[in-house]
Amino acid sequence: MIRDPETIKQLVDLIERFVRDRLVPAENKMAEDARLPDDILQEMKELGLFGLTIPEEYGGLGLTMEEEILVSIALGRTSPAFRSIMGTNNGIGSAAIVFNGTEAQKQKYLPRYATGEWVSCFCLTEPDAGSDAASLKTTAVRDGDHYILNGTKRYITNAKVAHTFNVMARTDPDNKGARGISSFIVEKDTPGITLGPVDKKMGQAGSLTCDVIFEDCRVPAENIIGEEGEGFVTAMKVLDRGRLHIAGVSVGVAERLIKDALDYAIQRKQFGKPLAEQQLIQAMLADSQTEAYAAKCMVLETARKRDNGENVSTESSASKYFATEMVGRVADRAVQIHGGAGYMSEYAVERFYRDVRLFRLYEGTSQIQQLIIARNMIKAAS
Ligand SMILES: Cc1cc2nc3c(=O)[nH]c(=O)nc-3n(C[C@H](O)[C@H](O)[C@H](O)COP(=O)(O)OP(=O)(O)OC[C@H]3O[C@@H](n4cnc5c(N)ncnc54)[C@H](O)[C@@H]3O)c2cc1C
Numbered sequence: 001m002i003r004d005p006e007t008i009k010q011l012v013d014l015i016e017r018f019v020r021d022r023l024v025p026a027e028n029k030m031a032e033d034a035r036l037p038d039d040i041l042q043e044m045k046e047l048g049l050f051g052l053t054i055p056e057e058y059g060g061l062g063l064t065m066e067e068e069i070l071v072s073i074a075l076g077r078t079s080p081a082f083r084s085i086m087g088t089n090n091g092i093g094s095a096a097i098v099f100n101g102t103e104a105q106k107q108k109y110l111p112r113y114a115t116g117e118w119v120s121c122f123c124l125t126e127p128d129a130g131s132d133a134a135s136l137k138t139t140a141v142r143d144g145d146h147y148i149l150n151g152t153k154r155y156i157t158n159a160k161v162a163h164t165f166n167v168m169a170r171t172d173p174d175n176k177g178a179r180g181i182s183s184f185i186v187e188k189d190t191p192g193i194t195l196g197p198v199d200k201k202m203g204q205a206g207s208l209t210c211d212v213i214f215e216d217c218r219v220p221a222e223n224i225i226g227e228e229g230e231g232f233v234t235a236m237k238v239l240d241r242g243r244l245h246i247a248g249v250s251v252g253v254a255e256r257l258i259k260d261a262l263d264y265a266i267q268r269k270q271f272g273k274p275l276a277e278q279q280l281i282q283a284m285l286a287d288s289q290t291e292a293y294a295a296k297c298m299v300l301e302t303a304r305k306r307d308n309g310e311n312v313s314t315e316s317s318a319s320k321y322f323a324t325e326m327v328g329r330v331a332d333r334a335v336q337i338h339g340g341a342g343y344m345s346e347y348a349v350e351r352f353y354r355d356v357r358l359f360r361l362y363e364g365t366s367q368i369q370q371l372i373i374a375r376n377m378i379k380a381a382s
Pocket of ligand 1: 123124129130131132158201358361364367
């Protein structure tokens, strides 16, 4: 749902200009330093990018899902690591509080996330619980006015810079499944938190992940989000929205890769004419354009349905599955169209080829999306 077409057009135009004039020229530096330049971080905060999805009454822009997708496509046209830094505040790090937090929690945390003063992160994955997240082992044991957390979380995006951790932990040891899990806000200064070294990754340099270890970490009981046992259901709701966002970013990245490949194919000559006039190159360009357009239609349609209050579990997974696989194919073709140059780090397609690999892995792998889609189909038929 677009609330006011003119306002959203202005916002998207503004972000497109910021991406083109500030982020694209800084891509190489961020990849080399594996660090977001301070001036760009500050500009992102000033533009309100940390509060895109936080409701207006808590200082954010309160974008609808369709509006968020238009923004995510615009942000996708540069290195995904830029988006990743404010992505957790807008998505998986704050959404549980937006969906299920108390008024006091909303008042305390959301305005700080919206300005970027505080960064949040989402702690679900563990060394022995990835796709099977409901089997997580981190425990939260009630002790008077506190819960005591013990366990290790793995590959946590933005943990190194986070002020708060949204942690899923088991409050009911007798229930080994999803219903035994609760969700907590843990502030970074709470004694008993240790961060592991920054992970060395394949791509998205500048977006930092690491382990988060909780050892007898005492968290005030008021920091539980919702009721005991609701944590996993809330986390799945959070991921439903996050998956659509990732699908939107995948469309934006695909559009960028298509532009880079087309520009290169027009200027590079072989056999006496531009690559773009070779029909096999045209086939790769046309396939990429067609698939990116299909993904864009899917994700926008799903976003509109979600804004209308429909259950979009199937469509959300289908969008994430198709868009993230699509951008993998588009990145592969973009490298192919560049020939040997596509293997060289001088060209952005080399970096994007590595960056986009992540989209098929996190917030539910492609196989997990397939399982969700099929499970929903079977449920609807029986
Ligand atoms: C860079 C990065 C950032 C991340 N950020 C976060 C974060 O901020 N917060 C967070 O909580 N997590 C985060 N993750 C974790 C991510 O969500 C998990 O890595 C992902 O869910 C997969 O879990 P796994 O790595 O344990 O793989 P596994 O679950 O071990 O899966 C391995 C393979 O088996 C397949 N598989 C598993 N089960 C089945 C099945 N039933 N049927 C068919 N195939 C199956 C998977 O699809 C995959 O191909 C991040 C990961 C990375 C790499």
